[in-house]
Amino acid sequence: xxxxxxxxxxxxxxxxxxxxxxxxxxxxxxxxxxxxxxxxxxxxxxxxxxxxxxxxxxxxxxxxxxxxxxxxxxxxxxxxxxxxxxxxxxxxxxxxxxxxxxxxxxxxxxxxxxxxxxxxxxxxxxxxxxxxxxxxxxxxxxxxxxxxxxxxxxxxxxxxxxxxxxxxxxxxxxxxxxxxxxxxxxxxxxxxxxxxxxxxxxxxxxxxxxxxxxxxxxxxxxxxxxxxxxxxxxxxxxxxxxxxxxxxxxxxxxxxxxxxxxxxxxxxxxxxxxxxxxxxxxxxxxxxxxxxxxxxxxxxxxxxxxxxxxxxxxxxxxxxxxxxxxxxxxxxxxxxxxxxxxxxxxxxxxxxxxxxxxxxxxxxxxxxxxxxxxxxxxxxxxxxxxxxxxxxxxxxxxxxxxxxxxxxxxxxxxxxxxxxxxxxxxxxxxxxxxx
Amino acid sequence: xxxxxxxxxxxxxxxxxxxxxxxxxxxxxxxxxxxxxxxxxxxxxxxxxxxxxxxxxxxxxxxxxxxxxxxxxxxxxxxxxxxxxxxxxxxxxxxxxxxxxxxxxxxxxxxxxxxxxxxxxxxxxxxxxxxxxxxxxxxxxxxxxxxxxxxxxxxxxxxxxxxxxxxxxxxxxxxxxxxxxxxxxxxxxxxxxxxxxxxxxxxxxxxxxxxxxxxxxxxxxxxxxxxxxxxxxxxxxxxxxxxxxxxxxxxxxxxx
Numbered sequence: 001x002x003x004x005x006x007x008x009x010x011x012x013x014x015x016x017x018x019x020x021x022x023x024x025x026x027x028x029x030x031x032x033x034x035x036x037x038x039x040x041x042x043x044x045x046x047x048x049x050x051x052x053x054x055x056x057x058x059x060x061x062x063x064x065x066x067x068x069x070x071x072x073x074x075x076x077x078x079x080x081x082x083x084x085x086x087x088x089x090x091x092x093x094x095x096x097x098x099x100x101x102x103x104x105x106x107x108x109x110x111x112x113x114x115x116x117x118x119x120x121x122x123x124x125x126x127x128x129x130x131x132x133x134x135x136x137x138x139x140x141x142x143x144x145x146x147x148x149x150x151x152x153x154x155x156x157x158x159x160x161x162x163x164x165x166x167x168x169x170x171x172x173x174x175x176x177x178x179x180x181x182x183x184x185x186x187x188x189x190x191x192x193x194x195x196x197x198x199x200x201x202x203x204x205x206x207x208x209x210x211x212x213x214x215x216x217x218x219x220x221x222x223x224x225x226x227x228x229x230x231x232x233x234x235x236x237x238x239x240x241x242x243x244x245x246x247x248x249x250x251x252x253x254x255x256x257x258x259x260x261x262x263x264x265x266x267x268x269x270x271x272x273x274x275x276x277x278x279x280x281x282x283x284x285x286x287x288x289x290x291x292x293x294x295x296x297x298x299x300x301x302x303x304x305x306x307x308x309x310x311x312x313x314x315x316x317x318x319x320x321x322x323x324x325x326x327x328x329x330x331x332x333x334x335x336x337x338x339x340x341x342x343x344x345x346x347x348x349x350x351x352x353x354x355x356x357x358x359x360x361x362x363x364x365x366x367x368x369x370x371x372x373x374x375x376x377x378x379x380x381x382x383x384x385x386x387x388x389x390x391x392x393x394x395x396x397x398x399x400x401x402x403x404x405x406x407x408x409x410x411x412x413x414x415x416x417x418x419x420x421x422x423x424x425x426x427x428x429x430x431x432x433x434x435x
Numbered sequence: 436x437x438x439x440x441x442x443x444x445x446x447x448x449x450x451x452x453x454x455x456x457x458x459x460x461x462x463x464x465x466x467x468x469x470x471x472x473x474x475x476x477x478x479x480x481x482x483x484x485x486x487x488x489x490x491x492x493x494x495x496x497x498x499x500x501x502x503x504x505x506x507x508x509x510x511x512x513x514x515x516x517x518x519x520x521x522x523x524x525x526x527x528x529x530x531x532x533x534x535x536x537x538x539x540x541x542x543x544x545x546x547x548x549x550x551x552x553x554x555x556x557x558x559x560x561x562x563x564x565x566x567x568x569x570x571x572x573x574x575x576x577x578x579x580x581x582x583x584x585x586x587x588x589x590x591x592x593x594x595x596x597x598x599x600x601x602x603x604x605x606x607x608x609x610x611x612x613x614x615x616x617x618x619x620x621x622x623x624x625x626x627x628x629x630x631x632x633x634x635x636x637x638x639x640x641x642x643x644x645x646x647x648x649x650x651x652x653x654x655x656x657x658x659x660x661x662x663x664x665x666x667x668x669x670x671x672x673x674x675x676x677x678x679x680x681x682x683x684x685x686x687x688x689x690x691x
Contacts, residue, residue: 377525378488379525380525380527382487382488382509382525383521383524383525383527383579384527384535384539385486385508385509385510385513386485386486386509386510386512386513386518386519386521387513387535387539387542387543387595387599388510388513388514388539388542388543388546388599389510389538389539389542390510390542391508391509391510393538393542394510397530397534397535397538398527398530400529400530401527401528401529401530401578402529403529404529405528405529
């Protein structure tokens with residue numbers, strides 16, 4: 001199947017593209033060809049097989065479909081479209097008619113990557129690829145090879161965005177198994193502040209291979225919500241790389257609710273003193289879904305803090321993987337880091353592999369981590385039933401309660417409320433949730 | 436027809452037989468107190484009636500409104516009007532008291548052919564009941580029993596009872612661990628619910644509760660059987676003379 005990516009790469013080449021882009025893409029396809037798809041003999045992929053992706057043929061979605069995708073469909077498929085600026089993409093292509101970029105503060109650049117490649121080439125050349133490493137990561141290399149679509153957000157020094165920026169990626173191949181390789185680049189200058197909401201949804205079988213890069217300048221405050229609600233026949237691979245300058249704060253809320261196979265690689269480098277990272281995550285899978293969250297918090301400098309809470313709910317024959325690495329480098333004295341992964345198993349056949357991993361090379365640090373795997377508490381179920389609540393609903397309520405604190409950490413309304421409803425509806429016996 | 440008829444009830448927990456032939460009849464409007472030393476089977480009886488999983492009835496029968504109670508699931512018993520106030524109320528972080536109470540109330544109302552209450556009506560009702568128990572409305576937004584003191588938990592049990600309007604209230608050592616102020620509040624809550632249509636079975640180790648909730652009948656349970664029954668005077672005798680007076684030969688094992 002590597003050959004089909006090679007052919008698609010060649011067909012998608014644009015001779016008018018900036019030279020740096022052509023070089024990056026060339027390097028990407030060569031790197032991908034050399035690496036091939038990862039396999040389970042690799043430590044990083046021990047519990048996740050990408051064979052279902054590697055063995056299928058996907059086609060780059062054309063931009064003809066875009067016109068057929070309507071506002072009604074957008075509202076039906078997205079979890080929640082909030083007031084404020086948004087960029088909408090269909091099969092990777094920017095959909096200007098459904099997007100809204102009005103009302104942004106002066107100096108803010110928020111646009112499709114395709115447009116930015118024409119207008120902001122110097123900034124892209126300087127920042128693209130600096131927050132993620134494609135050296136031995138095949139999916140990042142593959143995204144590099146097809147680098148042309150996605151979003152670019154530039155926040156000048158001191159800018160505070162009053163509303164979140166929403167990025168909605170919809171895949172809908174109308175029967176064709178499409179692939180998209182969206183790339184998001186956020187460059188936040190010193191003391192800027194913004195919330196970014198990335199949403200991935202779709203219909204049918206398709207493959208999303210996303211890369212998001214965030215460069216957080218000195219004192220920048222970035223809240224990053226990622227909602228993965230892909231179709232249950234879809235494949236979702238996402239690599240997120242954050243680089244944090246002095247005193248910057250990065251907060252991630254990552255919800256993995258859909259896809260047949262989903263993998264998130266989220267890494268942040270606390271690259272200067274005083275930087276802080278908060279990583280919250282929820283994954284909820286059932287049937288034969290597989291979800292894998294790899295996080296990597298790199299404490300490179302002293303006096304940085306990180307806190308991580310990931311919760312998982314696994315039902316049916318689903319499988320989950322949590323691999324949370326915290327690296328404290330020799331220089332990173334006075335690091336404070338907490339990590340917790342909690343899992344609720346609802347069936348006998350569900351499986352979770354959890355591996356919190358602390359690597360500490362400094363001697364004056366405060367770090368703790370832990371993982372739990374449990375089932376619903378029989379006493380709590382009995383308590384609810386003894387008040388007249390039927391057994392199935394009691395279990396739903398308690399499952400929801402397990403997840404609720406992670407959702408409650410999100411401050412964006414009405415998104416939070418909508419997600420709570422969605423999650424609760426999905427847990428309700430005999431009810432199908434509609435995204 | 437009696438509200439509750441227990442005939443020769445035997446039950447065990449795991450492999451240990453705890454109830455060894457209980458006979459008890461409760462009519463609507465009555466308050467029965469079941470007293471006895473620790474380990475006598477009082478709480479087991481309450482839990483068997485509520486339908487707790489790991490309690491197995493080995494023989495005997497329980498009729499509730501003339502029908503076999505033991506055939507009903509836990510939630511069916513609750514909807515039919517049986518309410519167990521827990522000795523150790525369960526904490527459920529992440530579920531607010533309001534959500535819990537509203538869900539339970541509407542499940543019960545639906546079963547009784549009543550319309551489900553909307554948020555406004557629910558709030559009005561629950562606030563009125565909370566006043567009775569001197570509870571701050573702020574409790575509604577807290578996790579069920581999460582971080583509640585012992586007294587708050589017990590008041591929350593009585594609040595639930597007041598909301599669900601049962602026919603038979605089973606109070607499992609509701610008085611244990613309460614200071615006198617909390618005890619009075621809880622007792623007032625229960626007394627306010629007394630009516631000719633409703634009966635209570637109070638399981639307690641101490642006579643003190645009965646100073647505030649006056650029982651019609653007092654039964655002494657020991658070794659899995661009711662040894663003697665009487666009126667409220669029996670409770671006073673017990674207070675003065677200890678369980679050894681009734682239990683006789685068992686007294687030294689009990690050590691009251």
